[in-house]
Amino acid sequence: ENLRRSLRMALERSELYLEYQPLFSTPSSVVGFEALLRWRHPEIGTIPPGVFIPIAEADGLMDEIGRWVLEEACREATTWPSSLTVSVNLSPAQFLSGSLTDSVAQVIDAVGLRADRLEFEITETVLLEQTIDNLDTLNTLNVLGIRISLDDFGTYYSSLSYLKNFPFDTLKIDQYFINDLETDQKSQTIVRSIIGLAHGLGISVTAEGVETKGQARWLKKEGCDCLQGNLLGRPMGAEAARNFVRRSA
Ligand code: G
Ligand code: G
Ligand code: NA
Ligand code: MN
Numbered sequence: 001e002n003l004r005r006s007l008r009m010a011l012e013r014s015e016l017y018l019e020y021q022p023l024f025s026t027p028s029s030v031v032g033f034e035a036l037l038r039w040r041h042p043e044i045g046t047i048p049p050g051v052f053i054p055i056a057e058a059d060g061l062m063d064e065i066g067r068w069v070l071e072e073a074c075r076e077a078t079t080w081p082s083s084l085t086v087s088v089n090l091s092p093a094q095f096l097s098g099s100l101t102d103s104v105a106q107v108i109d110a111v112g113l114r115a116d117r118l119e120f121e122i123t124e125t126v127l128l129e130q131t132i133d134n135l136d137t138l139n140t141l142n143v144l145g146i147r148i149s150l151d152d153f154g155t156y157y158s159s160l161s162y163l164k165n166f167p168f169d170t171l172k173i174d175q176y177f178i179n180d181l182e183t184d185q186k187s188q189t190i191v192r193s194i195i196g197l198a199h200g201l202g203i204s205v206t207a208e209g210v211e212t213k214g215q216a217r218w219l220k221k222e223g224c225d226c227l228q229g230n231l232l233g234r235p236m237g238a239e240a241a242r243n244f245v246r247r248s249a
Contacts, residue, residue, distance in 0.1 A: 004055055006041065011068060015040050018072055019235035022244060023087070023206065024227045026220045030248050032085030034121070034228065035073035036235050037065070057093050066094040067103055074113045076238050080245050087119040087149065092126045096133075101140045108146075115145035121172065122148065124156035135166065142167045149206070154194065163201055171198045175209020175229070182214045192222055199223070 010016050017040065020033035039047040056062040070088055077086035094100060108115055120141065127134050138148055149170035150162065154177055162168075173194055177187045191207070198205045207219050210229030219227060236244065 003047075003052065004059055007039075007052055007055055007059070007061060010039055010041075011065060013042075015042065016065065016068065017237075018069065018076070019237060020076070020086075020241040021228060021235040022233035022241070023085075024232050026225060026227065030084065030233075030245065031226060032087060032117075032119070033077075033080075033241055034087040034235075035069060035076075035089070037069055037089075053091060057091055060093070062091045062093040063097050066091055067107075070104065071107050071111065074107055074118060075111045076241075077117060078111055078113055079242060081249065082114070082117070084245065085117050085119050085147070086113075087121050089121045089151065090126065095122060095126045095137065100137060101144070104141065104146065105144060116147065119147035119149055119170070121151040123151045124153075124162060127162055127166070131165075138166050152208075154190065163197070163203070168203055170204045170206055170226075172206045172208050172228075173224075178207050178209045178215055178219075178229070179211070181218055182212065188218070191219075191224075195222055195224055 017038050019036045019038055021036060022030050023032045023034060025031045037049045037053070039049075039052050041047050053062065056065055073086050073088050077084065080086075090100075104118075108118060141148060147169040148167065149172050150166075150168050151172050152174040153171045155174045163171075171194065173191060177191050177194075179187075181187050181191060195205050204225040205223075206226035206228055207215075207224050208228050210216050210219065210227045210231050212231060215229075216227055216231060233244065
């Protein structure tokens with residue numbers, strides 16, 4: 001349809017941009033930001049990534065867009081204090097393209113970002129196929145010093161074998177389990193178990209979609225390492241993120 005054609009032009013026309021959502025360690029200091037892709041369409045207005053990323057994937061555009069996201073996010077991160085990390089979401093196409101590790105090494109070198117300040121977020125769907133190649137890619141990123149987090153944890157398939165075989169630094173618990181944490185015993189049990197499991201494996205835990213003080217309090221009490229969500233900070237533009245850092249320093 002029409003969106004597909006205009007998406008091809010979006011990059012050249014600078015209609016794509018990034019927002020940054022802060023991540024907090026549990027005592028309550030900012031430890032980094034997750035970069036979130038947005039499309040400001042000249043006629044339609046802002047189109048959410050859930051709508052246009054699948055189109056970009058299907059049209060083979062996501063590799064190029066993903067490279068732009070990576071470079072833009074890494075360059076922005078160099079303006080923050082050097083203790084802060086930047087998390088970049090990887091699409092399946094990007095992850096499976098044979099050139100990821102080379103282009104990442106190039107980008108962080110070009111912008112001058114320390115490798116351990118970059119974290120990739122991947123979902124389990126990325127890992128469903130090509131396990132040997134996946135393991136190679138993850139190990140190479142790991143050796144470079146880049147961190148890997150498993151995004152939306154708990155919502156897909158056989159997660160436990162991934163934990164055994166792949167070198168993750170962080171699990172991000174999907175907001176599905178965080179939303180009803182204050183009232184649902186099952187969510188509490190699941191989240192508590194995920195935290196215990198991750199910590200037993202030396203993996204840190206981030207809770208996504210934290211919206212209430214009650215959720216934050218419960219997660220801190222249970223030893224969750226990092227919190228992300230509208231309670232603590234919504235996704236914001238690059239300029240706002242810089243000010244946010246300055247204010248919370
Ligand atoms: O920010 P929002 O809730 O609208 O994001 C919706 C989805 O889009 C999330 O699953 C998020 O991981 C994904 N997403 C956001 N930015 C990027 C990006 O730069 N690359 C990829 N592959 N996915 C992204
Ligand atoms: O799939 P991924 O976890 O990357 O998606 C992150 C998405 O979640 C972003 O699009 C972001 O806008 C959204 N998000 C972040 N914090 C909250 C929150 O507190 N509540 C809700 N409903 N969505 C959130
Ligand atoms: Na993510
Ligand atoms: Mn996520």
